[in-house]
Amino acid sequence: AAPIELREVRKQYPDGTVAVDKLSLSVNAGELVVLIGPSGCGKSTVLRMINRLIEPTSGQILIDGDDVTHSDAVQLRRRIGYVIQNVGLFPHQTIHTNVGTVPRLLGWPKQRTRDRADELLDLVGLDPARYGKRYPHELSGGQRQRVGFARALAADPVVLLMDEPFSAVDPIARSGLQREFLRLQAEVRKTVVLVTHDLDEAVRMGDRIVVLSQGAHPQQFGTPAQLLGE
Ligand code: ADP
Ligand code: ADP
Secondary structure, three states: OOOEEEEEEEEEOOOOOEEEEEEEEEEOOOOEEEEEOOOOOOHHHHHHHHOOOOOOOEEEEEEOOEEOOOOOHHHHOOOEEEEEOOOOOOOOOOHHHHHOHHHHHOOOOHHHHHHHHHHHHHHOOOOHHHHOOOOHHHOOHHHHHHHHHHHHHOOOOOEEEEEOOOOOOOHHHHHHHHHHHHHHHHHHOOEEEEEEOOHHHHHHHOOEEEEOOOOOOOOEEEOHHHHOOO
């Protein structure tokens, strides 16, 4: 089964707004799919439904073939890593503790959680001995975003969801961070859904691009080259 499958997923908020209408999408193992479209077209809503932060009004969501449309969000944490724009690190916890968030939530033994946090910090290019004991405000924006990647990957999820993960850093740091993420992805080969409103980023990062447009049925699908008409 595909790691992520959406079947005719619809989300109507209580005030009547239809944020997503009949979206069907299947993401293959190790594939990086970009969701792009203007602000308000429903990109974040799609990610939040996959992550079970909100429930779809209708349709089905399958992770690795299991219907998780109405399953418990905490159970999904093991299988889904989530990265958001402003990282959402806990300000009063060290970098090391932040990276261990999901393993702790899942009840991993302390030593295993510690070792895993060290390993992940290394993987994203932050020396654990140097940065592990710092607090989030003692890092640059780009470094914090790397910590966000490390935290999302800590429990070795099947799926990685990223909502505008590069938007909060300045344009120069951004391209370095995008390159860094592609290097990381080549190593860990997660099934990724990346949300952005930046076409350059979509073309640069995506194996496949899905263009959403507000309220209407989506949706064009294609490789970057197909969508650019090359
Ligand atoms: P995007 O991520 O593409 O900017 P969103 O998924 O955040 O889009 O929003 C899609 C649409 O749903 C927008 O029209 C937005 O105003 C609306 N929306 C988002 N969250 C809510 C909510 N909690 N209640 C009502 N409408 C919402
Ligand atoms: P809150 O919504 O109160 O901030 P949550 O328990 O929802 O707290 O999330 C705690 C942190 O974990 C948040 O910063 C969020 O970005 C992150 N998070 C949410 N979902 C996931 C997930 N599936 N995997 C990893 N981290 C997640």
